[in-house]
Amino acid sequence: MIASRGARKIKPPRKNIQGDDVDLEPTWVTLSDSFREIHTQNASQLSYEQLYRHAYVLVLKRKGDQLYKRVIDFEHDWLSEDIRPRLHTLASSALLSFEEYDTKTVNERRVSGELLLKGATKAWDNHQTCINMLADVLMYLDRVYCREQRRTPIFEACMELFRDTVLKWLVTKGEDGMDLLDVLSTIILDQVRMERDGDTINKHFIRSCVHMMESLNESNTDGQETRLYVTRFQPRFLKASTEFYREESERLIRENDAGTYCRWASRRIREEEDRCRSTLSESTTDKIRRVVEDELIRNKIAEVIAMPNGVKFMSDNNRIEELSLVYNLNARVDSKKTELITAIQKRVAQMGDEINRAALAASHTPPAPAPGYSDGSTKSGERVVNQHTAAAMKWVEDVLQLKDKFDTIWRLSFASDQALQAALSKVFSEFINAATFPRGTEYISLFIDDNMKKGIKGKTEHEVDLVLDKAITLLRYVQDKDMFEKYYKKHLSRRLLMNKSVSNDVEKQMISRMKIELGNNFTSKLESMFKDMTVSEELSNGYRAYVDKLGDYDPARVDLSMHVLTATVWPLDHMSGALDRDPNKQDKAQGPIFPPEIERVKKGFEKFYLNRHSGRVLSWLGGMGTADIRAVFPKVPTKDGLRERKHELNVSTYAMIILLLFNDLSENEALTYEEIEARTNIPPHELTRNLQSLSLATKTRILLKEPMTRDIKPTDRFKFNEGFSGKFIRIKVGVVSAGNRVENDKERQDTDDSVRQMRAHYIEATIVRIMKQRKTCAHLQLISETISQLASHFKPEVTMIKKRIESLLDKEYLARMPEDDSMYKYIT
Numbered sequence: 001m002i003a004s005r006g007a008r009k010i011k012p013p014r015k016n017i018q019g020d021d022v023d024l025e026p027t028w029v030t031l032s033d034s035f036r037e038i039h040t041q042n043a044s045q046l047s048y049e050q051l052y053r054h055a056y057v058l059v060l061k062r063k064g065d066q067l068y069k070r071v072i073d074f075e076h077d078w079l080s081e082d083i084r085p086r087l088h089t090l091a092s093s094a095l096l097s098f099e100e101y102d103t104k105t106v107n108e109r110r111v112s113g114e115l116l117l118k119g120a121t122k123a124w125d126n127h128q129t130c131i132n133m134l135a136d137v138l139m140y141l142d143r144v145y146c147r148e149q150r151r152t153p154i155f156e157a158c159m160e161l162f163r164d165t166v167l168k169w170l171v172t173k174g175e176d177g178m179d180l181l182d183v184l185s186t187i188i189l190d191q192v193r194m195e196r197d198g199d200t201i202n203k204h205f206i207r208s209c210v211h212m213m214e215s216l217n218e219s220n221t222d223g224q225e226t227r228l229y230v231t232r233f234q235p236r237f238l239k240a241s242t243e244f245y246r247e248e249s250e251r252l253i254r255e256n257d258a259g260t261y262c263r264w265a266s267r268r269i270r271e272e273e274d275r276c277r278s279t280l281s282e283s284t285t286d287k288i289r290r291v292v293e294d295e296l297i298r299n300k301i302a303e304v305i306a307m308p309n310g311v312k313f314m315s316d317n318n319r320i321e322e323l324s325l326v327y328n329l330n331a332r333v334d335s336k337k338t339e340l341i342t343a344i345q346k347r348v349a350q351m352g353d354e355i356n357r358a359a360l361a362a363s364h365t366p367p368a369p370a371p372g373y374s375d376g377s378t379k380s381g382e383r384v385v386n387q388h389t390a391a392a393m394k395w396v397e398d399v400l401q402l403k404d405k406f407d408t409i410w411r412l413s414f415a416s417d418q419a420l421q422a423a424l425s426k427v428f429s430e431f432i433n434a435a436t437f438p439r440g441t442e443y444i445s446l447f448i449d450d451n452m453k454k455g456i457k458g459k460t461e462h463e464v465d466l467v468l469d470k471a472i473t474l475l476r477y478v479q480d481k482d483m484f485e486k487y488y489k490k491h492l493s494r495r496l497l498m499n500k501s502v503s504n505d506v507e508k509q510m511i512s513r514m515k516i517e518l519g520n521n522f523t524s525k526l527e528s529m530f531k532d533m534t535v536s537e538e539l540s541n542g543y544r545a546y547v548d549k550l551g552d553y554d555p556a557r558v559d560l561s562m563h564v565l566t567a568t569v570w571p572l573d574h575m576s577g578a579l580d581r582d583p584n585k586q587d588k589a590q591g592p593i594f595p596p597e598i599e600r601v602k603k604g605f606e607k608f609y610l611n612r613h614s615g616r617v618l619s620w621l622g623g624m625g626t627a628d629i630r631a632v633f634p635k636v637p638t639k640d641g642l643r644e645r646k647h648e649l650n651v652s653t654y655a656m657i658i659l660l661l662f663n664d665l666s667e668n669e670a671l672t673y674e675e676i677e678a679r680t681n682i683p684p685h686e687l688t689r690n691l692q693s694l695s696l697a698t699k700t701r702i703l704l705k706e707p708m709t710r711d712i713k714p715t716d717r718f719k720f721n722e723g724f725s726g727k728f729i730r731i732k733v734g735v736v737s738a739g740n741r742v743e744n745d746k747e748r749q750d751t752d753d754s755v756r757q758m759r760a761h762y763i764e765a766t767i768v769r770i771m772k773q774r775k776t777c778a779h780l781q782l783i784s785e786t787i788s789q790l791a792s793h794f795k796p797e798v799t800m801i802k803k804r805i806e807s808l809l810d811k812e813y814l815a816r817m818p819e820d821d822s823m824y825k826y827i828t
Contacts, residue, residue: 024063027054031067031137032074038133039078041126051137064145068154071138075131075158079165083123090116091171091183098190106199113187117205120184123166124212131158152220163216163228184209185233189240192275196244203279210280234284238291241272245295253300257309262325265296269332298333301340305330311343315409323413327420337419344420345427348406352431355398360437362391363742388742389446392439396447400470403428429477442743444474445487452507453500464506472513480794481518482762483755485525489571492526496533497563497624504530518792528569536563543608558601564609564618572621573754592622592653593681595660623686625653629660631702634722645725649702650732654682655690659702662720670719673712688712693735699726700733759794763804766790768813771826779805779822 034051037043058067094116097109135142135155142153152160167181178186188209191201213229224230245268252261269292276285305311305326314322330340406424414420432440448471456464478484495501508530515523540561547557565572594602606618633645651659657680661671671679677687691712695705702724706717743751763786770785771777777785783801790796805824808814817823 024058024066027058028067028070030054032070034137035071035074035134036078039082039126039130043133048133048137052139055138056140059141059145064141065149067138067141068145068151071134071141071154072157072161075134075161076165079127079161083127084166084169087116087119087123087166087180088169088171090119091180094187095171095178095183098186106194106197109190110194110199110201113191114202114205116184116187117191117202117209120180120212121205121208124162124208127158127162131155134158159216160220167216167228181213181228181232185236188233189237192237192279193240193244195275196271206279214281229281230283234281234287237280237284238287241288241291242295245292246299249296249300252296253303253307258304258307258311259309259314259319259322259325261300261304261307262322262329265292265329266325268292268296293333297329301326301330301333305339305343311340312347315344315347315406318405318409320409320412323409324415327414327417331417337417341420341423344406345423348402348424348427349431351402352399352428353434355395355402356431356434356437358398359391359395359439359443362394363388363439389450392443392446392742393450395439395443396474399428399432399474403473425477429479432474432477433479438748439742441478441480441484442487442748444471444478445484445491446742447471447474448488448510449491449495452495452502452510454502456506457502464509468506468510468513471510472517475514475517480755481522481792482758482794483751485522486571486751486755486758489525489529492529493570496529498626522793525569528566532565532569533563536565539564539609542612543605546608547604558597560601560605562605563624565621567619573750591620591681592657593679594622594657598657598660622653622657622682627651627653627656629656631659633724646729647724647726648730650730651694652690652733652735654680654686655694655733655735657682658687658690658694662703665720667722668719670706670717672714673716673718674714676718689735691718693733694718697734700731702733756800759796759800760804760807762790762793763796763801764808767801767804767808768826771814771824774826776817776823776825779824782824 031051031054034043034046037046055067058064094112097104097112132155135153135158138154142155145151146153151157167184168179170177170179171183172178188206191206195201210229210233213233214227216228217223217226218228218231219226248268252264256264269289272288272292273285276282276288307313311323311326313319314326326340327337330337410416410420410424431437434440451467451471456467459467475481475484492507495507501507511523511526511530514526543560543562602620609618610616627650629649629651631647631649633647635644649659658676661676661679665671673687673691676682676691677684680687682690691703691705693700695701695703695718696708696710702721703718704721705712706719709716766786766789767782770782770789782805783798786801787796787798805814809816809824812827814824815827817825
């Protein structure tokens, strides 16, 4: 089908024509003269009713075939002799300007092209108007003759004539001859190229020509896909656009940065969509969009992203708008955003690795010596500890800043895309749990510890919530939750026992959030630790009331406050002086040797406790306690004469035991390290730490050390510092490295060994649980199921699972199936 016309109605002749004598020739002369007047726009004096009557009579008198043929011949002659020559002149001029592309200015090409487009548009519009008028006159011919003889109606036949006689008429000869339709297409493409280059064009003429192409079919077969626009113009337009944008993409890559490229590509897509709506055809929108996307995005996005000022530069410098452009462009051609995700993951991994390496370097760099301290100062050891802990805090802060940075980019640039969120979570988890950086879990626990002790002090409820949210965010990335639990219990135990927490309510909020995130199994022991603290406070109050009832108050009585801890809940293996056992001295009495006055108090509490809880066993953790002792120093000259100096010293339990040894010594009498160790039975590493605090630190030098060196050796001698003087009555003697700190290599190895032992038990329990349920299971399936069930707790190694299966086989919990060695059965 081709161009159509609206329905028209003309009343039939009122006169009776049965007796009329109709002669074809004079009647046709009248009709053809009228048709010529119509084409020359001089039809105002014509009587359409009379013309209709002439055509009506001819059809009625069986002359419709001759009339139809003569009308078609007339229109063919008119198009060939009048319309075609005029368009030929315009087409030749436009084609000449196009062929002389290098010598003609843009304005010259535009003007000659517009003249042809205008001429073609005018010829087409006039042709449609005139044929509409002719079709009205010949309406009876269409209605009777064409319908009976199955001939094409006059209007449609004349449209086909315009197509075949005018549009398909060859303007140039030869093998590469171009018909008028080719020339029009060439001119339109040139005009579009001008507009793409920033020039102004007359869109009305182009739109009219496009409408003409959309109104005509390639052949007499009707159909959307046979329109001249689809068959002749659109393929050339898409091909020319492909070449244009291919060249432009190369030029843009060479001459611009990535941000400018992305803005230009986005602009080009909008321009092409607008062009299809206003100038060409909306049916081309999807096709030209695909061309632009292919050439400017799909074929170049990887190169743009990898440019020096690409995604890496954009993310480093928070180029939110440019990253948004990259995201939108990548999403246009790839729903998975593969290139962008790969680049973002690579950059986060690089930055995460830099953070890890910086933390490791900081923890291994020797601290600079502090001015004003001699070789014997304990400040060096404290600086090492503080430096390692500061490195841990810096690592966490850097990770959180990195997380905040890419969360902002994800939200503002990536439209909160779930695929990008999953990719970011994956890469954060990978570098936090990197095999080359085994300290992530410990550092996160230290971060929480630092905030619980001082970080949240003075903060509002909202600010505290933000801190807890950050901690939970980091915890989500931790794969080895059991390792984190180990460190968290260790740090929490010190906060609780040393009363370091700013707020127990915040501590419990943190545990509640952990329960939501990780489940009740993870937090049950943490909650039990708080329960022990509550019970211990009740026990201490009960013990004091019990002592008060024993008799009159004794001024020399030692006040006692106790924490009774459940052995299966608290991290006793990591607590200082755990159970006071020295594995290298099994022949000696277990635990420190308390002074007699302390031993009496100790036994009194044991009696009180066991009366309430018979059958239980108390083991004393001397390294976790503190004591307040009154120290009296010899008289020294003052303005008022000789005067004693008294200080209340807050020391560790071990330091108390050491200091009380000097009560029984004469003036200037000294004890060697070995003598102190023998009399106290304090573990060597604890004894060393406490002696350092008592003898090396200037402000708490209660003992004098000979020689005054930093290291403690077995032959070193210690005596009471009678000349000690402090600014305050109450003095706190801290223990070197007594607070929560980064583990050293030996401690970390001990922790790893402990966790591996614990994991072995977890794996065996999981295997038994699976086999108890399934009864029989294949080897690979058992390994897969075990990994799946333990994934939320830690990531088990396959080799460890295999060893635990072998262990269970040896213990006869499992047995191999006789018929298949790769199958196991559960032994009840």
